[in-house]
Amino acid sequence: MELKIEEFQLEGGFELELPAMYPARQKFARTKIEAQAIPALMHTESQRKQLATKIKPGMKIAVGVGSRGITNLQAIVKATITELKALGAEPFIVPAMGSHGAGKAEGQAKILAGYGITEAEVGAPVRASMETVYLGKAFGDVEVYFDRLAYEEAEGIIVIARIKPHTDFKGEIESGIMKMLGIGLGKHKGASYLHKGGMGDFAELIPAVGRHIIEHTPFLFGVGIIENSFHETAHIEIVLKDQLPGREKELLAEAKRLMPKLLCKEIDVLIVDEIGKNISGSGMDSNIIGRSSCNQSLVFDAPPINKIVVLNLTKETKGNASGIGLADYTTVRTVESIDFAALYANSTTAVEINGAKLPVMLATDQKAIVTAIRTAGRRKINDVKVVRIKNTLELDQILISENLVNEAAGHAQMEVGETAVSWTFDENGNLIK
Template identity: 60%
Template sequence: MIELNFDNVRVEGGYDIPWPSMHLVRQAFEAPVIGVKEIPKILEEQFKKEAISQKIKPGMKIAVGVGSRGITNLQEVVRCTVLELKKRGAIPFIVPAMGSHGGGLAEGQQQILADYGITEEQVGAPVRSSMDTVHLGKVNGEVDVYFDRIAYEEADGIIVVSRIKPHTDFKGRIESGFMKMLGIGLGKHKGASFLHRGGMLAFAQLVPEIGKFIMDKVPFLFGVGIIENAFHDTAHLEVVPKEELPKREEELLVKATNWMPKFHLQEIDVLIVDEIGKNISGSGMDPNIIGRSSSSEFFTFEQAPPIRRIVVLGITPESHGNSTGLGLADFTTVQTLSQVDFAAFYANTITAVEIGGGKLPLILKNDQQAIAAAIKTTRKRNLDDVRVVHIKNTLELNKIWVSSNLLDEVRQHPAMEILGDETTFNFDETGKLVR
């Protein structure tokens, strides 16, 4: 057990920095919305499509793959999916489709689903969690493909409930969605490890190839696709039959990319992030937003502004200590480090092969020290010129805090609006930022 003592850590010069005044700003985005009360009717209509309804036969045991991302209205989408399957006489059950998450343990994955409200009591179907897999064969003669044993051996049909969105560590026509959930999510820890072994650079080609390979090997029926808008609201729901994949997923990814949030600002010197987590992004904080990833040397995130320093002040409880993405920050705190479960953190990082997100940033005693250190290291001779932005997380960018020296840029942007008077940074007696 390593004990870290930060009592003697000091930011050179103390806190004698010009703490910037901050202003609350609204960022506007194109944002279609589906309310939670609309979900049952939409899915009812989707399941009536002949290409979907004809696949479901009375008495069929259907495995419903559900992942580990923090998806708005996930419980309701899964509940309605289960209900539509039961209406047609099927016998659905839930299987976790989350690769190595949950510490790579069956009980850890079941707990993640329970935290999202995915239990038999709440969605109407039992959850059957196991890390056992079957070997389906090889893709490209060298990539071993594994698949959830329960779904493969005990289901007459398999479906997945998946959010379609830009991936955090690779770019291609297919990124996060049905194909990735089939290959990595339902591949469990073993399958995810084999797929990641060659690194993320190969994923643009590998993910769709493995997805198509699996669809030919297992009784896959269809996917229930979710797209969210820039405010993390449900924006689109669609049930896509196997025969329309992967082409339809490519089209949905374009839609998802157009609707995702971003910073409208041109450049940021210090970004303060209250929380990172697996429920926020697969990388803890979305590289599409911050412009950094474990694979950044292979491609760029064109819509992200340059950011000199990132400070992370916490990890979401839903992450269960999996602090993947902490290594993308420059500074963090002792309090944040105390929230890390290194077993879960390293299991996810090593499985992903790209280890940059698993490294540790500079660790300061408290929020005040971490933010001060970030401001001091921006290479700005005049610290009054440091452009500071403060956000809750990379999912919630509709309201952000910006320093006064960014207000002219805000006023000139048609999709930005100043909402409140200026405020200052306030810290309690322990140096913790008072929100």
């Protein structure tokens, strides 16, 4: 798709001396598990949770793996597979990602391959299918669907899931093991059905559906992952089915404690270099930017942000621009890179489509940034407070405009560099990273 945007009349014009930007380091708690420590950790967890009493030689085990960009995902999956095979099991991997990958089996297998989740890399075949079985009703009259391969061809089921705050609802259980059971392994059909009523009751619906699936399938355990504020592995734990949902509630509380944030009091223009499904289910995390694509009444611990500019999609998102609608401005280049089939399959499954709507499009990064600054709600351009981030997962190193330096320097969790960083655009007016 090729778009052409005619230049419009912008008060003040598209030429503007952009504010000096200074590197700032945001300091957060840093508990970290190194990749090389994961195999031994998983072995210890396997013994601690006495998996040998639950997994018998020859058992076929379906391992659900999702589409999120989890640090060390390949290492965690491989270590899990290794432990299962050491116990004599015959594991196979099933995508647990609802409607992602344009709602197609080949698309979901491709996403996993992009994370290095292949038989050659982790030691178990990937079996992708969108076929489901009907498991009855939960939470009153809510129909529950589940991955057919996992249900019919496995004697045990596990899921590997990052536990974190959800972007569009709040509860004791949000994103994690229970959600992956109901929505991830519900495939396109199950995810679509659970979203039909919107997310207003998800805080109760997700645990109820998860419990129903645990009771009606050979589910064994989940591998719960928590990441720190630096998008690093902070905690890995095997959570047995009889520990759910209680233990997941505790792990979610810890994930919230470790979550990063933007520490500035207020931001007039936030420039986001990239968004994607590997970054967040909503492309850029609502908990960070304070905007939800489907629930405007949620309260987030985030600074007020007047205008958001999105400059790119991540390579890993494969054109799924979910969350682009949370931005105010973007570029023609970004829109041209969107796979609308993937975006629309994802957003219509979730029922709420605001995240798929397109922001105001500008021809270049430079024009998008200038337009955002000129419309940021300040009478004086020099008063506009600008912050630039890579994405909403990596917030330890950010750039702040000169008028935020004093505030940042006085913050106990921030350090500011002494040398400004230049705005560098290529011949097409796009920022050079």
